[in-house]
Each structure stands twice: as structure tokens, then as C-alpha cells.
Amino acid sequence: MVNGTFSQLVTLGSSGMLLTALIVLWRKGVPAYITAYKWQAWLLAAITATVGYYGRDPQLYWVAAGLLALKGVAIPALLRTMQRRFGAQREATPYVNTEVSLVIASVLVLFAYVLARPWMTVTHLPTRQGLPLAMGLLFVSLFIVVSRKKAITQVIGFLMLENAIALLAVVGTYGVPLLVEFGVFLDALMGFLVMQIFVYHIHETFDSIDVEELTRLRH
Amino acid sequence: MAFGSSALIVMVVGYTGGACLSLLAPSERLARAFTALGAVAGCVGGLAAAAGVLATRVPVEAMLPSLVSAAGGIVIRLDMLGAFFLVLIAAVGLLAAIYGITYTAEYEGRHSLRLFGLMFNGFLLGMTLVPCAANVFTFLLAWELMAVTSYFLVMTESEHLETRHAGLWYAVMTHFGFLLLLPMFLMMAPGGDATTFADLRAGAALMPAETRSGVFLLALVAFGSKAGIVPLHVWLPRAHPAAPSHISALMSGVMIKLGVYGLLRVVVDFLGTGPAWWGGLVLAAGSLSALGGVLYALTENDLKRLLAYSSVENIGVILLGIGAGLVLQSYGLRALALVGFGAALLHTLNHACFKALLFLATGNVLHEAHTRNMEQMGGLIKGMPQTAILFLIGSAAAAALPPLNGFASEWMVFQALLSGAQIPQPEVAIGTPLAIGVLALTSGLAAVCFVKAFGISFLAMPRSDNAAHAREAHWSSRAVMGVFAAGCVVLGLMAPHTLSGIYRIVESLSPRTPPAPSAAVGSVWLVAPNGIAQVSPLLIACFLTSVIVVLVAVLRVRGVELRHADTWGCGRIQQTARMEYTSSAFAEPLRRVFSELYRPTEDLSISVHPESRYFVRSITYTSQVVPWIERAFYDPVARGMFACATQVRRLQGGSVHLYLLYLAGALMVALASAWWFK
């Protein structure tokens, strides 16, 4: 029975994360995206802690703490400074309007479930329910990166993609070895910092962070 | 044996030495000297090696397996057929190198003679290695080395725009041929690792019929694009005029013959006997090239393009010989097939001789009159008497007039085709006489073409002051051309000797054939297959000279007073150069006869005086013959490629979202395929 609550908690957490991704598709304002990302990071840290508790793996606590500090607190703060700096309140009209993007998101989640069916037969981990949700989150965040026009929104989409993969790791394998976890952290942070520098560059040279401007290099 | 391989080593060292020395030469003059020195040394080595093999009939072999062992290493084997072509290359190369010394003197300021020296020696090295190669990798290495170096040689006079276009056309067509050689050799390699020619020969015997036909077709197209068979000849009339004259002599006289060498090596040596349609296809290609080549040569006003098209025609004649040989071989008439291949090789030798002479003579004309356009030449025989005589001998040989070598080989091709009529099936036998008709028409048109080439550019009054002031070039160039002219005469008179030697070479190709027909009637007679007809160029020459001597003696005895006066012009006051027949006028009747083939573009514009339309101010008539082969085959391909390119260019649209969409799409496709294929 213990496993029951454990798997329910993990499934709840992962579906919560998927929900936050859908908020980005639904809402228009960039501050809303930042809060959505913050909640997603917190949920990920919670899931990691629960897996650590039930899987009796103390290391995961350190990982959860790291996640919380890095993705839960530091990155949203940096995002807010960036957003205040550019004053990019409204997301420019995206390529795909809201209704159509939500339909696409649902199709992608459906595809993720179809894709994940063979995994369910393979594993008997209690957290296997989280796998398709993680794949769904991966596809939805990919869709966000593809369809949104503001540079900040694309960065948020990319961060959500990394959250999806972290979730996949936690749910699928109860966390990758510590050294690898540390490496992935380092890369996530460095990646985000570089992207942040580039957004400042774009703002400085194009004095707008609308990615539509960036079409000089063609053919 | 040791002599042969040491001669080959001398050859390779000579060329590479010449190449490196000329590259690092301090001054341009020294670079020129080193180029010639290296080339002469290499050619002498090559000649010695080939002569050794031809004399002793023992092939020279050398192995360097350590080099590129993965691809089979460098293997050299010079057999009789290879030696024949090596003699051709080395002889023409030697004379062209000597001619080049004075010819490239005018390049001193404009082009880097160091690069020219490097490329010239590299070109000769590549060409001489092709007949010596004995495994796939060495053959392809030498083949492409020849192509690359000749590309840079064609590009020496790069200031003109059409030279650059010519270079591009040449590079792409040669590479097209090269990229067909690759699969051809690989289809023949049985296990994929055994790639020496001996393995290919063994493997070819066990190949199923359709692979053999596939290999034959690839060989015909690949070597045809190097030899310049009609649909694939488009680079020839562009590259040869653009190259310096002694380079185009080398390319036209010898390089395109390596296409013939490749065809013989693969089809006759490796594949042996094939179905009859092989020979039929070669006959068709031969007649197409012969007729197409000469027809376009007729309408050319640029002397070098005329000679380039005439090379296409002569390649057609060679292919007629090979085609006859193949058809006869497929019906088991081995002795007659031998005559066909022998005739083809004899014509290869003769064409190399007179075409090199003609190109070098054009080089002299270009050097002095600074133009290739025949419409601006005329009266050069006054300023350049010796070049004129040599050009006349070359054009007489090219028009296959009796005592010279062109007649001997063309007569043998006629007899080889005639013996095709003895094939049991009548419907196949009808093909060879029709080929005789095509060959006769071609030789007739060739006669017209060379009357025009010699008559318009050398005779009558000069049409430009450049032509009027033209004087003889350096004595060394005339000496070199003299050697070629002597070659034409001697090869013509001594044709029976060379032919018996060539029969021994062709026999070495397929040892199973019976001994050659009795050519030993007397070393004076050229004998048709199984002795049905004979002709002796030597006796013809003797009778002709004796009759002419008698006539001259008789007239001299009676005394002939000569009075010089103006040309009679129906009472005109003064004869000017503008009244002469021009080259386009000379070819105009035939252009009208074959207008269906030429489809010339004609436009006539008459400008009338403003006051009244009855007073015509000027009439301008321009007519151009654009080879429709290019419009029919090559333009669609180029347009198609550019259309695809514009579509693909649009892929890189510039928007990040588009790129990310590609990424996501690719992911979806990969996941679907992973999920789909259990």
C-alpha cells in the first residue's frame, strides 16, 4: 500500500508540472510564465524529495535541495530582473493562437502516452505512471520553444524542457548518479547564463527582444 | 626486365623533378627551362620503357603495395597495349615540350610560369601513368591527376571570361566521366578487395550477362566523355581553344586517346566477347560522333574550335573501327575483328600525329597573327611559307588524301567495315555498309572543312593588318612541326609495317585469336582482310611524283613564260581583301543543305533612310549555329539543378522558429519510425 501513495504522489506532482507548462501556452504575459516556471521547479524538487524518501536514497535529498536553490529561486529571480529590464509585458501574437496551441499540446501529450506504452510493460517501478507525463512535458515545452516569439519565452521553454528531462530521470531511474547530477546542474546554469547574456546582446543591438527581427542571415 | 622498370623510374623521376624544379625556380626563364628539361627527360624515359616492352613483348611490372594498402596499393604493369599508348604520349609530349619553350615565352609577364611548369609535368606524369596502371586505385589516381593538372593548364590564359567558362565545363564533364569510372570498376571487382587488373579480368569471366552489359555501358559513357563522343563532347570545342596551343595539341592528340585506351582495356581485354548489340552501339556512337563532329567543324570560324570538332570526328572514325571489331568478334570472326581493332589503333596513331601538327601550326599563327578567327586571317602563306606547307600536309592527312597517313588508316577502317558484310545474319550485316556510307560522307565533308581551314586562313590576300605583318615563328617550333609532318608522310608510306606491329599488339590483348592475316605480301602493300583487296601508298606516291616530274620536264623543255598581273575581276579597278570568299561564305552551301541539322538562327535587319523607304542605308545579316545538342541535353539538366537549388535555398529562411520546427519535425519522424519498425 505504501507504494500506492508513493506512485499517486509522484503522478500528482508530474501532472502538476505538465499543467504549469500548459499555463504558458494559455496565458499571454511574461510574468505569468515566470511564476509558472517557478511552480514547476518547486514541484520537481518535491517529487525528487518524495522519491528520495520512499526510495531510501539520501543523496536525492541533496539533489532536491540543489534543484530548489538553483531552479526554484535563482533562475526565476534572474528572469524577473531580465523581464523588468526589457519591460516586455505582452507576448507578441504567437504564430499559433491559444486555442490551436492547446489542441496541439493535447495531441502531443496523447502521442507521448502512445510512445510510452512499451515502457509501462517493461518496468514495474511504482513511479512508472510519471514516464508518459514527463514525455508529454518534454513535447509541450518543445512546442513552446518553437511557437513563441519573445526571446525570454523561448528561454523559459528551454528551461521547462530541462525540467522535463530531469523529471524523466527521477521518475525512470530514481535519479542519475551524483556526479552526473552535478554535471547536469552546472550545464543548466551555464546554459541559462549564456542565454541571458545573449538576450541582453539582442536587446542592445536590435533594441527589442522579438525574435522576428533575427532574419538577416538567410540562404 | 630491369631495363624496363629502370626506364619507368627515369620517367617518373624526370616528371616529378621537372615539376618541383620549375615550381621553385628563381626566375621565370629558369622555370621555363626546367619545365622543358623535366618533360623531355620523362618522355625519353617513357619512350625507352615502351620501346623495350614492344620489342621484347615482355610486360614490365612494379609493385608498391605499402602505399595506400587499404585501397590495394600502387601497382604498375606495362603490357603491349599500354606500351603503344605510352609511345604515343611520350613522343607527342616530348615534341610539345620543345615547342612549349618558345611558345610560353610570351607568357612571361602575364602568367606564372612556375605554376605552368608544375602542371605541365604533372599532366604528362598523369597521362603516362594511365596506361601503366595495373590496379583500380592507381588507374583512378593517374586519371584524376591528369584531369586536375589539365584543368589548370586550360586555365592558364585566365584573363578571358570564356576561358573560365571553358575550364568549368571541362572540369565538370571530366569529373562526370570519373564518377562513372568508380562504380564500373567496383562492379567488376569480385570480392571488393581484389582490385588488380588480373583479378578484374578473371572476375569479368564469371560475371552474369547483365552485369557485363552494365559494365560495358558505364565504360562506354565514362571513357566516351573523356574521348569526346557526340553527346558528351561539349567540353572539347570549349577547352581546346582556351588552352595554350601545345597543350591543346597534347590534349587533342593524346589525352582523348586515353578514352580509347580505357574502352579497349575494359571492353576488349577484360570483358572479351559480348553480345552483338555492344558493337552496334559503338558503331552508332562512332557514326554520330563522326558526322556530328565534322558538321560542326564546317561552320566554325575559330580555327582551334574547328580542329577540336575535327578531333571529335576522328574519334568517331576510331569508334567505327572498334565497333566493327566488336560486331565481328561477337559472331566469332576473330581474324576480321583483329583488322577492325588494328585499323582503330592505326587511326589513333595517325590522328595524334596530324592533329598535333595542325594545333602547333595554329599556335604559330596565333603567336604571330594574334587571332584565332579565320575571318581576320588570309595571305599567311606569304609571311609564313614553312608553317603554311606544314599546315597543308596536316590538313591533307586529316582529309585522308592518298599518300599520307590519314588515307592508310581510313582505308583500313573502310575494309574492316566492308568485311562486316560477311556476317551470317543479313539484317545485322546491313549495318556495316551503312556505316561505310556515313564514313564516306564524313571524309568528304572533312575534305571540304580542311580546304576551308587552309584556303581561307593561308591563301589569297590578308584580311587584317595583323595577318599582313605575320612572320615566321621561332625555328624550333618549325623544326618540331617538321618532325610531325615527316611522321605523317612516313606513317603514310610505311603503313604496312606499323599495321603488322599493331596486329601483334591486338593479338596480345586476346591470346585466343588465330595469327593475323598474311600481311607479309610485301611490306609495301596494305592488305584488306583475307587478301581480297590491296593498296600501296608507297607505289601511289612513286607513280604520282614520277608523272609530275615528267610533266615538269616536258614543260621546262618547251619553255613557259610567266607574266604576273592582277587577278581578273570583270574589269574592276582594284582587287581588295573584302572581295574574297570568307570562311562562313565557303561553308554556306553545306549549311543550307544540312539546315535541318544545324537549325541556324538567322536575323536580317535592313535600316532604311528616314526620308523614303526605297533608300536602304544598311543591311545586317547575322546567322549563328548554336549546337542544339547542348540546348537539348545540357540546358534542361542545368536548369533542373538550379531549380532544386533555389528550392533548397529557401529552406534556410532565416527565422529561428522555422529551424526549431525542422528540429521538432525530425524528432517526430525519428520517433514514429522507431515506434513503427518493430
Added chain:
Amino acid sequence: MSRYLAIALQTLVAVALAPALVGFIRWLKARLQGRRGAPPWQPYFEIRKLFGKEAVVSHTASWIFNVTPFVVFGTSVLVASLVPLIIAPSGPFLVGDLFATVYLLLLGTFFLALAGLDTGSPFGGMGASREMTVVALTEPTVALSIVALALNAGSTSFSQIVARTLAEPRAALGPGHVLAFAALFIVTLAETGRLPVDNPSTHLELTMIHEAMILEYSGPYLALIEWGAALKLLVFLSLAANLFVPWGIASSLSPVALTIGFVSLIAKLGVLAVVIAVLETRVAKLRLFRVPELLSASFVLAALAVMSTVLAR
């Protein structure tokens, strides 16, 4: 020995007879047109007169202009020695076969065209261009008619062909033979510049082909060229006659056979001369760009001849 002497004599006879043949045709045409016409041996007087005159050479002409008459006459004489007139030359003395004959004549025309171009006058150029066009278009016909004959006889040398037709008289009337004869006759008219293709007796600038090339010649040079042309006509006619109607050719060297051979040659040449004369009075000259149609007709005849011989075999 006697065979070489006979052939040498035969060649001399041909050289001597040629101007008479041209004179006879001119005389016959005059008679048909109701004129008295010059006697058949008039050309001998012309040649003797021309040899006496001085030769005028143009300033622009080069050495080719002086060499051409000798080459033209030389090739004609050499071809006359190859063609079966009275006896069929054979064995080592035979220098060439049919192909060699055609190419020797081509050599003569080659130099004549060059001489035409050499003087720089537009007439010479026009004549050379048209003559070479006609020669180029007749080449395939001549080659195919030779092939038609050679396929029957199995060889392209004259003696073999003559011997084969003598051995099998029935073959002489075969379709291959007749068609080849017709083709070769049309080619003869074209090559020697007879009426349908070119009018030998005119000096009208735009119509003459052969005459235009030799417009500049005078004196002994003109004599040699005229004599060479006459000899070429005799060679073509005797070729047409003896290859297709070989009866009467002396097979042995006995004086009786030789006289029969000579008489039959004269008779055959006479018949052909009459045919040509009648033809020339009846037919008008073809426009230059209708000549290729005539020549392609002869080419089709020759091709049919070849097909009938090959397929009938």
C-alpha cells in the same frame, strides 16, 4: 613485261583519246541543235594552241596556283592506269582499288579548290565552295555503289569485279548491278561537271562551278587542267562501262584480243557519249540548291543496290 607495257600503252591510249571524247560530245550536241559545230578533234588544236601561249599568274597567287595543274593531270593519269580500259590491270602492278581511285580524284579536286581560293577572286572562291559541296555529297554515293559491286565480287579491286561479272553474266542484270550503275552514272555527271549539275560550256558567273575554279588559268596550265578534266571524264565513263558491261575486255595479251578490247572500248564510250549528248540537249541546268536532291536520289539508289545485294544473298 608485256603486261606492264600493255598497261602503260593503255594509259597512253586513254590520255590520247580523252580530248577526242570531249570533242565528239561537243560535236554531237552541236549537230543535235542543228549547228555544224567544230570537228570532234578540235580540242587537240585548242590544247596545242594553249601550250604555245604564255601563262598569266595573279600577284596574290602562291606556289599552290602553279603546282595544281600538275597534280590534277598527274592524278588523272594515275587513275587512268588503274581503271580497266582494254585489259584489266591486276597483280603487283595494281596500285590501288576503287576506294584509292575515289580518294585520288578527291586529291585532285582538293588542290583545284585551293587554287581557286588562291587567286582571291570571288569567282574562284564561289567555284571552290560549290565544287567541294558537290564532291562531299557524291562521296557516300560512290562508296555505296562500290560496296554494292564489291559485295558480289567479294573484293574492291577492279580485276576481281570484272572477272566475277564475266564469270556470271546473269548477275550483271541483277537489281544490285543496275541500281549501282544508275547511281554511278549520276555521280559521273556531278563529278565531271556535266549539264544537270554544272554547264561545261558556260562562263556565266553565277552558274559555273568547275569553270569558275580554273577561271584564272591560262596557257599551258589551262591546257593541262582541261586535258586532266577530259581524262577524268573518260575514266569515269569507262569505269561505268567496263565494270557493268565488261564483255570485250581482253583477257589475254594476244593482238586479236587487244584489238577487240580497243574496239569494244571505243564502241562503249561512243554509246555513252551519245547518251550524254542527248541528255544535255534535253535537260536544263538544275539550280545549285536542287543539286543535293539529285545527289540524295543517287544515294538512295546506291543504298537500295547495297540492300538488294546483301539481303538477296
Added chain:
Amino acid sequence: MILSVLLMPPLLASCLAILVRPYKRFVGWVSLIGASLSFAASIALCATVVTAGPLQDAASATALWRVDALSSLLALCIAFVALLAAILGQRVGRPDREELSQTRHFRIFTNAFVFTMLAAVTIQNVALMWVAIEATTITSAMVIPLTRTKASVEASWKYILICSVGIALAFAGTVLAYFDFVTTAGEVPGSLNWTVLRATAPSLHPQLLQLAFAFILIGYGTKAGMAPMHTWLPDAHSEAPSPISAMMSGVLLAVAMYAIARWKAVVDVSVSPWFTNSLLTAFGLLSLTIGAFSLVIQHHYKRMLAYSSVEHMGLVSIGLALGPLGTFAALLHVVNHAVAKSMSFLLAGRILHRYETTEIAKVTGLLRVMPWTGSLFAVGILALVGLPPFGLFVSEFLLVRAAVVSGRFWVAGVVLVLLLIVFASLIDHLNGMLYGEAPAGVAVGERCNWSLAALALSVGVLVVLGVTLPRPISALITQSVRGVIP
């Protein structure tokens, strides 16, 4: 010990560049010495690996670093190209404005970039290899906007975004494979090492590995510049300074290909090779086609070289899919391409420095203006097009032979046709650049200095690879082929 001599110099040079506050010239010389040191180490490494077999830093299976034939081959290429770039990269960036800070910035990230590539190739742990490759993206992205122009900012943004998204997908694939491994074999220490993965591969689930390979192919394919994920490559390579674009085009693509080859070895054990081969052939042909046709109408020579990289990576991926013969050809092609492409990019940098334009139409009379650079550039292009005396001809010859021997005639046919199109377009562009008159305002003439000698050395290497293919190199490649093909 040799491993540390290989890895340490670039790391130390980068740290030195960070620490030295007022940037001094000697940092450039230090990184040059570091590069030559690591090159010598890589040669020693190859020698030991060929003779003594794979080298590990710790005896047990959980060793972090492991160098077998394949990784030593790639380490050799990386070190050689890094040395070339270090020699040629002395004066970098715009000479007039704040040149010192740019050079310092450049020094830090170039050396870091070399370190990450060397680490990626020698690490045994799959996930850490991913981390190293992600780090290469980040370090190289930092250098692209060295000269702050609209074009370079745009190129850097596209590069970092597309590559990071691609690499993230690759990590998803890695996690999936690890998930499959954990469910079958449980938490084994050092489980993410190649050797352990290959050992347990037969027992993994085929359909799961297929999905994992799909993610990995798309992920690392983006880094390798395979179509249709190649779109960042022309922008990044044409805007980056020439030493960086030489290293990126020469070896960074090869490192990504190395990762795909490693994973193919694992996946082929459980899933039948037909699956991976067909995917690799499909993507290979697509990149060859897009690369070839994009070259036809091309107006910038740097983008021309970038598209030619896409085309060559297409050839390598087709080679990997053609069995042992094909893999031998593919690995030889990687080595040849690294040398030829880096040389061409460095020369393009010199041309850009003299002509100040990347337009092909504006660069004329190259042979007259810069005779040495022009002729070396011509040699580079002729090598890239696959003409005999150079190495690429041997690898393309072996590739086509592998296709014909393995019975895939249509693949060989399509490859040959596309190679002809590439040949035609590159020769046309080269033709336009080499000949013609020197444009006004361009200084004519050039002194032959020792940095050109280094490029002449690389031409020597190409000819040696093309004509002789020395025995140690072919032995190294045959060993690494055994490493890749199960």
C-alpha cells in the same frame, strides 16, 4: 599520465587567461605551447593505444576516463586542429577597437572549448560525455559574438538555442537508455560506462532502445550538423572568428559523430543493425542532398565551406551505415575532413582579413593578390571536393566501394551524382575567386611567413593520407572499427 598531459594544457591556458588581469601577449604564446604539448600527448596516446590496447585511468570498471582506439583517433584530430588554430589565431578580432579585452575573451573560451572537446572524447561515462558536449556548445557560443554585429548576435542566438534544445533531447535519449539499463540490471556502480553498457546490451529491450536511439540521433545529429537540424551551422560558422569556426567545422561535428557511433555500437547489439543503418542512411542522404544543393547558388565563401561540412557529415553518416568497410571509410573521412576543412577555414579567415568581405563576387584575382594563401586555398577546396592526391579521395573511394560491395547500388549512385553537383559548384566558386583582376583598394602581394608554413604542413598531411595512408593510421582506424562494429 599521458591522459593528464593531453587534457591539462588547454585547461591551464584557459585559467591563465582568466587570472592574468591586464591581458598580456604572452598568454597567446602559452596557449600555443599548451596546444603543442597536448598534440604531442595525443600522438603518444595513439602510439600506446595501438600497441598496448585501451588505456584506463583506474583499473576497475568504474574508471572515469577510458581511451580506446576510436577516442585516441579523435583526440589526435582535435589536438592537431587546435594546434593549427592556435598558430593561425595569433591576431584575432578587430585590430582597432579594444582589441586586448576581445583577445582575452577569445583566449579563455577557445582553450575551454578545446578542453571540453578532449574531455568529451576521453570520458567513459555516457552522461558525462553529454555534459562535456553541452559544455562545448556553451564555450563556443560565447566566442561567436566576439565582434558585436547584428549578424554575429543573431548567429550566436540561433546557435545556442537550437543546439541546446538538440542536446537536451540527446540527454533524454541517454536517460531513456539508462532507464532501460536500470530496469534490467539494477543499480550497478559505473553503470553509465560504455564497456558496461555494451556488456549488458543483449539483455536490454529492443523497442525501448530504438526510441532512445531516435532521441540520441536527433540530439547529437543537431550538434553534428546533419540535415534538417543543420540550420545553425552556416550562420554560426560564417560569423565566428576563423580559428573557432575551423575547430567547430573540423572536429566539433566529428565529436558529435563520435557520440552517435558509440551509441550505435550499443544499440546494434540488441536491435538489429538494419534499424540504425536505415536511419543513418536516410539522414545522411538528406544532409548530402541539402548540403550539395545549397552550394550551387552561394554568394559567401564562409557559408560555402559551412555547407560543405554539412555535406561531408552526410557522407560520414552514410559510411557508418555501410558495415565495417563503410565505417573504416567514414572514420578515415572524419580525419581527412578535419584537416582539410580546418585548413580551408583558416585560409578563409586570412582572405577575409585582406579583402574585408565574405562575398565571393567581390573576391577576385586571389592568385595575384595573395599567391601563397590563394594556392593553398585552391588546394584545400580541391581536397574537399575529393580529388586524388588528397586523403578525401581515398575515403570517398572506399565509401563507394563499401556501398557497391554491400549491394546498395542506388546509394552509391545517388552519392556519386551529388558529389558531381558539389564538384561543379565548388569549382565554379573557386574559379571565380582565383582568377580575374585584383579589386581596387586591396594590397597586392604577400610574404610567406611561418604560419603559412603550418598550413603547408597540413597540405603535406593530406597528401600523405591520400597517397600513402601510413600503416599506423590504418591500424588505428581498423582497431576503432572493431570498437564500433559489435
